[in-house]
Amino acid sequence: MSNKGLSLCVALIVLLVLSSCMERIPYRMEVLRPAGGRIPLSYASVLLLDRSIPQPDEMGHTMKLPEIKEIAITASLDSFPQNLLTSMQSRLKQTDYIDRVEMASPVSEYAKNRPEYNFITGRPIQKTQQLELQAKHPVNYWLTLDRVFVQSQLKAQPRGYSSYALRTAVVQTTWSVLDGTDLETVASFQQFDTLYWEAVSALSHKESMQQIVPLEDALPEMADMITERAVRYLVPYWEEVLRYYHVDGNYRFKLAHDCIRNDQWDSAADLWKETYKKARKSGAYRAALNMVLYYEKLDQPVDALTWLDRASEKLMEKHDTQALKNEQAFIERYRQYLEKRQIEKTQIP
Secondary structure: HHHHHHHHHHHHHHHHHHHHHEEEEEEEEEEEEEEOOOOOOOOOOEEEEOOOOOOOOOOOEEEEEEEEEEEEEEOOOOHHHHHHHHHHHHHHHHHEEEEEEEEEOOOOOOHHOOOOOOOOOOOOOOOHHHHHHHHOOOEEEEEEEEEEEEEEEEEEEEEEEEEEEEEEEEEEEEEEEOOOOOOOOEEEEEEEEEEEEEEEEOOOOHHHHHHOOOOOHHHHHHHHHHHHHHHHHOOEEEEEEEEEEEEEOOOHHHHHHHHHHHHHHHHHHHHHHHHHHHHOEEEEEHHHHHHHHHHHHHHOHHHHHHHHHHHHHHHHHOOOOHHHHHHHHHHHHHHHHHHHHHHHHOOOO
16 A cells, blocks of 8 residues: 555544544533531531641651651641641631521630540530520520541652652541430531642652652642532532533534534523434433433433433334444433432432
């Protein structure tokens, strides 16, 4: 084959690949999820309170180098609970589901050095403290941070001609929601988070480890990462999902694609409905799937399921091939998601 012929074949293959990739266009949208813990904080006032006792500086932190065994190191995390509560307060204020968020003054340190109370059991609230806080902060609920425990390791190892350093921090937090009137526990949850920092140096292991921010300096950043997930137990939250819609086929698909780029989804839906009525089975199937996305975007899972049934009917007109089985599996997963979405909508205030 001549060079010219080979170039033509390569160009044709590339064109086919690109055209197949253009059959579906990705679309990202945000979906409102119910609170993961089903905790009734919505439209309530909340008091944040630290009931944790800081862990000993010498507990839970190690360093490891290739030439030595693992050794214990120290890290002061006394400010970490306050970092967590400050971050949680900021996140709760940003939601549309909390009326007011207040921060309690630190509870007395009387329990910190008493042998019967340690950082694992947490700090109890005395009756006088309870009455004082209730008088000063009349709220619906208390959100208390009961326990914080951090296990960290800093290690370095060779990587080619360089030194690779890695810090791992495993953080366990325990939270409780208390009724603001009788202080009965409404709910509680634990959360485990693993955070990483890494650095590379061509000089030495010491140099690579020094490039990693000290653990004490990283506490505000750690708190933000942890509360980003923790707040999802308490109030509904927005989550980004990835979907696709078909643009291949007759001119209506292409016109609908232009409508979407101009955020004219109703016009695109009119074109897809027309295609569903007039196109052959493949085009009608793709148009029905696009209508599923349209109603999902409107957060109308019942209508989306109706169009998913129509897509399934058109799909069954095809021959029994592996592609058909893959599409059937896709429709079934989509159906399960939309049915779950129906239930989720009832759980969002």
